[in-house]
Amino acid sequence: MHALSDPVRVAIFAQIAGASCPQTCSNFVNISQKAIPKSTLSQHFKALREAGLIRGERQGVEMRNTSRCTEINKRFPGLIAAIVKAHNIQLAKDTHGSNGRKRTTASRRSRRK
DSSP states (O other): OGGGGGHHEEEEEEEEHOOOOOEEGGGTTTTTOOOOHHHHHHHHHHHHHHHHHEEEEEEEEEEEEEEEEEHHHHTTTTHHHHHHHHHHHHHHHHOTTTTTSOOOOOHHHHOOO
């Protein structure tokens, strides 16, 4: 589960796991607050594939990614759902803060000081 220790990889995996169809790598260029270089995305996908969390299938020049949730749930029931739920809770906290209001970039900067 080390592959899911990176917040960007968790976001990528959560989106793939929640999708009803294969996702191409280009869908994830803006997965976080800032654009992610293609080379960095490639490394994230490699880590997820090597961990056995996703399956990549080349179709022409695109790589189509699907989750292996069914296989993982057979071996570790409830694990994927717990990971995705934890990610969504953290995402909501990061987006709305503790007071429930949506945070702006300026408010995030002021909290860091």
